[in-house]
Amino acid sequence: xxxxxxxILARLGLAVIAGGLIGLEREIVHxxxxxxxxxxxxxxxxxxxxxxxxxxxxxxxxxxxGIATGIGFLGAGTxxxxxxxxxxxxxxxxxxxxxxxxxxxxxxxxxxxxxxVVLIAAVLQLNRIKFFREL
Numbered sequence: 001x002x003x004x005x006x007x008i009l010a011r012l013g014l015a016v017i018a019g020g021l022i023g024l025e026r027e028i029v030h031x032x033x034x035x036x037x038x039x040x041x042x043x044x045x046x047x048x049x050x051x052x053x054x055x056x057x058x059x060x061x062x063x064x065x066g067i068a069t070g071i072g073f074l075g076a077g078t079x080x081x082x083x084x085x086x087x088x089x090x091x092x093x094x095x096x097x098x099x100x101x102x103x104x105x106x107x108x109x110x111x112x113x114x115x116x117v118v119l120i121a122a123v124l125q126l127n128r129i130k131f132f133r134e135l
Contacts, residue, residue: 045102
């Protein structure tokens with residue numbers, strides 16, 4: 001399947017925007033992986049799957065599995081322990097989730113990606129609700 005350049009541009013552009021929206025929240029709360037990291041992870045995931053779909057469509061599932069694994073290593077770099085407490089798990093999870101959004105956009109599933117971005121942003125806001133901070 002060969003996509004028109006406008007479609008490729010739309011998918012990659014939306015990946016940058018989606019990653020930026022999620023990364024903005026991480027940036028505002030001064031987390032180690034912020035807007036640029038999330039934008040690049042989302043864009044990179046979309047790009048990898050776009051190339052896979054264009055050049056080797058039968059290998060798309062393996063490309064997705066590779067991205068999920070590779071992003072796990074990137075996310076692991078944001079996790080650290082200080083004073084008997086683990087930090088960075090939510091940032092690592094947001095990096096992993098934004099990679100999935102990039103894959104979704106790269107495949108052209110715009111509505112699923114939009115719903116996912118809204119849900120990810122909502123989950124990241126839960127810490128601001130007193131009930132969830134006490135859990």
